[in-house]
Amino acid sequence: MQKYLRIYHILLRLNFSALVTYRTNFFNAVIGSFVWGVFSMVSVLLLTSRTPFLFGWKREEIVLLTGVYSLFIGIFHFAFSRNFERIPIYVRLGTLDAMLLKPLDTQFFVSIFLINFASIIRIIIGSLVIWYLLAQTQTLVTISSIILFLLFLSAGIVLLYSLWFMVTTITIWYPDLSNIVEFLFSFSNVGRYPREMFARVNRFVFFFLLPLTFIVETPLKGLLDKLAPLEIGGLIGFASLFFLISRIFWKFALRHYTSASS
Amino acid sequence: MRYFRIFFLHFQQAFALRSRSMVWFLISLFNPVLFYIFWAGAYHEKGNIFTSWNLSNVAVYYILLVIAGSLLIVHIEEDVAHWDIQEGGLSRYILKPFPYIWLKFFEELPWRLIQGAFGIITFVVFRILLGDFLSVSLPLSIVILAVCIWIFAYLLSFFYKMILGISALWITDYSGLQQISEVVIVIFAGLLMPLEFLPDTVRQIATALPFSYIIYYPLVALQGKLNIVDMLRVIGIQSLWIIGLHFLFQLLWKKGVKLFTGIGQ
Numbered sequence: 122m123q124k125y126l127r128i129y130h131i132l133l134r135l136n137f138s139a140l141v142t143y144r145t146n147f148f149n150a151v152i153g154s155f156v157w158g159v160f161s162m163v164s165v166l167l168l169t170s171r172t173p174f175l176f177g178w179k180r181e182e183i184v185l186l187t188g189v190y191s192l193f194i195g196i197f198h199f200a201f202s203r204n205f206e207r208i209p210i211y212v213r214l215g216t217l218d219a220m221l222l223k224p225l226d227t228q229f230f231v232s233i234f235l236i237n238f239a240s241i242i243r244i245i246i247g248s249l250v251i252w253y254l255l256a257q258t259q260t261l262v263t264i265s266s267i268i269l270f271l272l273f274l275s276a277g278i279v280l281l282y283s284l285w286f287m288v289t290t291i292t293i294w295y296p297d298l299s300n301i302v303e304f305l306f307s308f309s310n311v312g313r314y315p316r317e318m319f320a321r322v323n324r325f326v327f328f329f330l331l332p333l334t335f336i337v338e339t340p341l342k343g344l345l346d347k348l349a350p351l352e353i354g355g356l357i358g359f360a361s362l363f364f365l366i367s368r369i370f371w372k373f374a375l376r377h378y379t380s381a382s383s
Numbered sequence: 384m385r386y387f388r389i390f391f392l393h394f395q396q397a398f399a400l401r402s403r404s405m406v407w408f409l410i411s412l413f414n415p416v417l418f419y420i421f422w423a424g425a426y427h428e429k430g431n432i433f434t435s436w437n438l439s440n441v442a443v444y445y446i447l448l449v450i451a452g453s454l455l456i457v458h459i460e461e462d463v464a465h466w467d468i469q470e471g472g473l474s475r476y477i478l479k480p481f482p483y484i485w486l487k488f489f490e491e492l493p494w495r496l497i498q499g500a501f502g503i504i505t506f507v508v509f510r511i512l513l514g515d516f517l518s519v520s521l522p523l524s525i526v527i528l529a530v531c532i533w534i535f536a537y538l539l540s541f542f543y544k545m546i547l548g549i550s551a552l553w554i555t556d557y558s559g560l561q562q563i564s565e566v567v568i569v570i571f572a573g574l575l576m577p578l579e580f581l582p583d584t585v586r587q588i589a590t591a592l593p594f595s596y597i598i599y600y601p602l603v604a605l606q607g608k609l610n611i612v613d614m615l616r617v618i619g620i621q622s623l624w625i626i627g628l629h630f631l632f633q634l635l636w637k638k639g640v641k642l643f644t645g646i647g648q
Contacts, residue, residue: 145556148559149556149557149559150559152563153561153562156563157562157566159566160566160569164570167582167585168421168575170580170581170582171425171432175429176424295402297402298406299403300406303406303407303410304406304413307414308413310414311417318421321420321423321427
């Protein structure tokens with residue numbers, strides 16, 4: 122464990138050096154992160170502009186959900202997203218070979234190699250919105266609810282990570298499908314909406330989307346002290362299950378990896 | 384004939400990579416479906432909140448949006464900015480005896496057609512499943528004008544994205560600009576919701592910009608929400624934007640191509 126923490130620390134330093142070296146790239150990424158952060162807020166304000174109360178949620182609560190989503194997705198993009206974009210490239214160019222030879226867990230290595238510092242902007246935007254709305258609605262937040270929030274936020278990140286990883290693993294067989302990661306960006310948007318919104322859709326579609334409805338809603342309910350036991354079980358259960366499946370699937374996929382040069 | 388061959392070669396390539404097109408299409412499909420689920424939920428809970436629209440109109444709008452998103456939103460800008468300008472691939476284009484813009488036009492068109500075909504298939508499937516809920520019946524004159532609006536919308540989208548792409552001749556890394564452009568398009572083109580649902584000020588801005596003529600107006604034209612005079616007005620405005628953007632492209636290209644340095648190509 123200590124070895125992995127040390128490696129992560131080194132990677133943080135290396136990624137920071139890259140950021141300082143390629144400042145224009147970083148500046149552009151910051152603009153992108155800021156624009157999408159603001160967009161998610163603007164879009165939810167526009168969507169809810171006609172109704173102050175929807176799906177059993179007040180308008181401020183839906184905006185708060187988007188704020189938590191911004192914070193959540195900011196952390197996710199900071200730690201993982203860029204790595205998922207690279208996995209199909211490793212497969213196509215055969216550079217995965219070198220990673221497989223390293224005395225490290227390959228899933229760990231391919232998942233954390235690149236760190237996107239620009240996403241801190243989204244974390245800041247999300248945090249500011251949460252802070253502002255909690256203050257506006259005079260919601261009492263206790264230390265225990267903040268701990269619950271952070272705990273469930275981490276579980277949500279594990280769940281989303283596992284879903285992304287499972288889907289990206291498919292590129293071991295089909296490296297041409299590198300754009301599947303772009304689809305995952307859209308797919309994760311489901312977490313921005315209240316679960317109740319999907320209650321009317323086809324049962325199959327609902328169960329397909331169900332895990333994603335836990336990633337942001339459960340941490341928020343933890344913060345607001347509105348958690349039901351089923352909700353806690355749902356998030357923890359899905360996160361553990363999908364993480365396990367993602368590991369098994371990755372190991373299975375590696376058995377079919379043929380390398381680009383062999 | 385030569386352009387047809389170029390088109391056909393790129394069509395073969397795009398067809399060979401149809402699984403990639405399928406994924407791009409899924410991206411175009413996912414968000415409209417999500418927005419429709421939102422509005423359908425709101426409709427069932429609050430009754431008719433759309434004033435002049437009913438739920439069937441909203442459903443048709445978002446399903447047509449799947450086709451429009453795949454067919455009309457051109458994605459040539461990354462090719463131009465990243466692969467041609469940043470990576471230097473432009474060298475092999477400027478040596479060819481064809482205008483760069485038309486080579487790119489025939490490179491992009493097959494991808495749009497294949498993804499658009501996925502969209503049309505999806506529409507037909509939904510139409511069979513949902514029956515009259517998705518019915519659209521239009522007189523022939525309206526259909527002909529709507530087809531014109533779709534063709535003009537494609538040209539408008541293409542010239543806009545080409546200008547966005549060649550901005551890399553000045554700024555090299557255009558990704559920040561691209562992100563801003565994407566967000567502006569989502570809000571003002573009608574990808575988020577029909578312009579009628581937007582607050583008044585945002586709607587006024589949207590109608591003053593070219594983006595609503597790429598998505599929103601082609602959709603409402605095909606829904607029969609515009610009369611012949613309105614449609615002719617839309618075609619007129621689209622033509623002005625196309626001429627303006629084409630002129631701007633030529634101007635920027637003439638100045639910008641002198642800045643290009645294809646080192647090592």
